[in-house]
Amino acid sequence: MTAPLDNAVEAPLPVAPPVIRVRGVVKRFGGAAALKGVSVDFRPGEIHALMGMNGAGKSTLVQLLAGVHAPDAGTIEVGGAAHDHLTPRQARRLGIATVPQRRELVLGLTVAENVMLGALPGRGGFVDRRAMRATARDALRQLGIDLDVDRTVADLTVPEQTMVEVAREVNRGGDALILDEPTACLGAEDAEQIRALVRRLSAAGKAVIYISHHIDEVLGLADRLTVLRDGEVVAGAAAGEMDERSLVRAMVGREVVSVRPPRRAPRPEVGLALTGLRDGRFIEHLDVEVRRGEIVAVLGPAGDAQSRLFDLVSGRRRPGGGAFAVDGRAVPFGRVGRSLGAGLRCVTGDRRTLGLVPELSVDENVMLAHDRLHRRRLHFPAALARRAAPLREAYKVRALQRNPAVGRLSGGNQQKVLLAKWLGTDPAACFLEEPTNGVDVAAMAEIHALIDALADRGVAVLLASSSAEEVMRLAASVLAVRGGRAVAGFDVDAVTREELIAAVLGGALREPQPRPALQGDPT
Ligand SMILES: Nc1ncnc2c1ncn2[C@@H]1O[C@H](COP(=O)(O)OP(=O)(O)OP(=O)(O)O)[C@@H](O)[C@H]1O
Known part of the structure; x- marks a missing residue:
């Protein structure tokens, strides 16, 4: 998007003035600072990636821009x-729009109604449906x-829904x-598809602020990178x-290396066996044995059998x-009670709605499964x-x-609480659905090591994942x-990543996650 910088040879290209200038913002929650004097500019026509480990302050920064929180300084x-702070209404009026991770659409309404939500054209007290459809069509066409x-x-795919929201x-x-x-x-x-849309947004002169943990993606997409660490800008x-x-x-502040331990021979006993599993729609027939x-x-x-498998194995559905x-x-x-009693622990890939109780504290969530099992x-x-x-420490x-409400933790830290909650209960077997969803590169290496340790302790681990990298790192x-x-x-x-991808569906697997350098001898 931007021309390569070669200041030594040529004069720098003129850059557009920033649409947003953040200067020295500080944000404290209960006395502790989530942002410690952050300054950053966002320019029109630029895709600006915000990067950082879980809890670095990325969401807090964008929440200040969206008027969700007010800064304490800056x-x-x-x-x-x-402005020393913005309200949500002001932020919107000033042209700052947020597309959060979870879609905020009315599923029962049409694409046109959703695009025009809040700005429906009226005639004589009625919605002018013709004008609404025409304007919505035009809005979509302009973004390609x-x-x-x-x-x-409700009938759209997830990326289509994202497009409607944009x-x-x-x-x-x-x-x-x-x-x-x-x-x-x-x-x-x-x-x-989403990245193509983002490129079109920037070509249309929009300033795009892009949060992602996908390093490859960001390096291929962004024009500018800002890295936050512990609430401070450490690179721009x-x-x-x-x-x-x-x-x-x-x-991270250091290199991240993931050590893959030599794979031990499993014990002869089968810990978890699924035989002829089918549910008529998402799972046609599955036999799996885990020793x-x-x-x-x-x-x-992504989105194929994993979450349905979770529903079946955890007891949510028959x-x-x-x-x-x-x-x-x-x-x-x-x-559910019988499978817990048998020693099976299932960790959902949907921590927000199924995995955690956001209003309860971190300690309560961590001990929830334990306390239920021990009445x-x-x-x-x-x-x-x-x-x-000890569990908070083990899962970092x-x-x-x-001890805040778990809903106040950063996304990656919520994921660690979810794993601690279930895996700290001494399982015989466990089912893990997308266990490193939304975690940063360092936390991913730590979580992988914890899953290795479970297997070392003799737990039968069934992993449902849409990441070829992850399964190659963990599974036998x-x-x-x-x-x-x-x-x-x-x-x-005896298989390559490419062979795995080809077997599944020619490239429809989850995007490569941040990849810690791998060390170890997969024997
Ligand atoms: N409303 C809140 N109350 C208390 N603490 C909060 C609140 N919102 C955020 N925090 C804390 O501020 C810190 C920064 O969180 P933030 O969500 O900005 O991180 P992040 O960089 O977006 O992380 P992730 O990649 O995990 O989403 C975290 O320690 C988090 O627990």
Whole structure:
């Protein structure tokens, strides 16, 4: 997007003045600073990536821009006027629009109605549907989005829904668009559609503020990078001036190396067995056997069988047929208590709605499963804190306050709480759905090491993932699924990443995550 910088040879190209200038902003939560004097400029026509580890302050910064929080010090200058804080309404009026990770659309309404939400054209007290459809069509066309405006939003794919939301924000006058991990959990093709839209936004002169943990993606997309660490800007550069290594170093403060331990021979006992599993729609037929001490992966395109498998194995839904057993004992489907009693722990990939209770504290969430299993009802805060402390430490849960509501943690730290909650309960077998969703490069290496340690302790680990890198890092064998049916089985040491991707669906797997350098001897 921007011309390569070669200041030594040529005079720098004129750069557009910033649409937003952030100067020295400080934000404290309960006395602890999430942002410690951050200054950064966002320019029109520029894709500006905000990078940083979990809890670095990225979301807090964009929340100040969107008027969700007020800074404790510093200013936000928009279009030349300085503000010591913005309200959400002001931010929107000034053209700052946010497209959060979770879609904010009315699913039962059409594309046109959603694009025009809040600005429906009226005639004689009625909505002028013709004008509404025409304006929506035009708004989509201007962004190069090819969608039928009469379709119901519930029927759209996830990337199509993201596009509708972006179109709505631009139609409402958004000049600076904040996109928070818009490609998280998307397959490669869907993610590319979103990136193409982002490029069109910047070509149309919009300032794009892009939060992502995907290093490859950011290096290929962004014009400018700002790295936050512990609430401070530690690097700011044109994208061409940083590579994967310098970016990881800036984010983490050191190199990140993931050590893959030699794979131990699993024990002979089968810890978890799924036989002939089918649910009529997402899973056609699945047989999987995981021995104690083994990690077996089910690799499929993002959104394919993984979450349905979680629903079936965890007891949320009953399948159309099949059987499952833990440690050789049959467990009835749909009976959460029975499968917990048998020693199976299932960790959802949807921490927000299924995994955690956002209003409860970190300690309460960490101990929730434990206390349920041991039928504990009384919670004396000091005792709870004492019991939660070793798990918080093992899973490196970081928060500004000692024990905030879990909903206040950064996304990656919420993921660590979820893993601690279930895996700290001494499982015989576990099912992990996308366990490193939204975590940073360092946390990913730590979580992978914790999963290795589970297998070392003899736990049977079934991993459902849409990341070829992740399954190659963790599993000994991989079952590739496509359309809910197992299409091939692989020994990880005898397959390449490309072969895995080809088996699943020619590139529809999750985007490569930040990749810690790998050390170790996969025997
Ligand atoms: N409302 C809040 N109350 C208390 N602490 C908060 C609140 N919002 C954020 N924090 C804390 O501020 C710090 C920065 O969080 P933030 O969500 O900005 O990080 P992030 O860089 O977006 O991380 P991630 O990549 O995990 O999403 C974290 O320690 C978080 O727990």
